[in-house]
Amino acid sequence: MSEGNGGLRSGRLADAAGVNPQTLRYYERRGLLAEPGRTLGGHRLYPAEALTVLRVIKAAQRLGFTLEEIADLLPTAAHRHGRSDAPLVERARLKLTEVEERLADLTVIRKALQQTIDAGCSDLIACAEAPDCPLPFAEPARPSPKSAP
Known part of the structure; x- marks a missing residue:
């Protein structure tokens, strides 16, 4: 897979990792991917390990980690031995x-949406004004009691 002994060019690395070349440059700017060497013509040449790093990044993203979180994890992953x-x-x-908190929130949203469908609510304003509206509108703010001087 290498381009001679120097490594992988951007396009080949991007193809192998299932990303586009702009993603490689973005990851470089974010510090997720080390800046590669260059050919005499100025083309980026990435070491073979860059493919592993990209696979780790993509796997971590699928698990819900943000790029910032991944940046914190990568040094640990790179030096795991x-x-x-x-x-x-x-x-x-x-x-x-x-994830469990988001699932709980999504379960509440799902239930409210299903109740809205079941109730046949087709008008948001009318639903909000109905006492049995299933949508989770916030309760009106109550004025706080003023403290005595």
């Missing part, structure tokens, strides 16, 4: 908690 998995495991636990 002989190290504990505790940083990754802890991050995975935190991400799982976030």
Whole structure:
């Protein structure tokens, strides 16, 4: 897969990783991907390890990690030999908690939407004014009691 002994050009690396070349440059700017060497003609040449890094980034994104979180994980992943998995495991636990919270929120939204469909609500304003409206509108703000001087 390499372009001679120097590495992979942007297009080949991007194709192999399933991203576009602009993504490679974006990841470089974000510090997720090391800046590659250059050919005499100025073409980027990435080391073979860059493909692994890109696969790790894409896998972490599919698991819901943000690029900022991935940037924190990559140094750990790159130097894992002989190290504990505790940083990754802890991050995975935190991400799982976030996912579970989002699932709970989505379950509430799903229920409200299904109730809206079942109630035949076709007008948002009319629904908001109906006492049995299933949509989760916020309660009106109540004035706070003023403290006595």
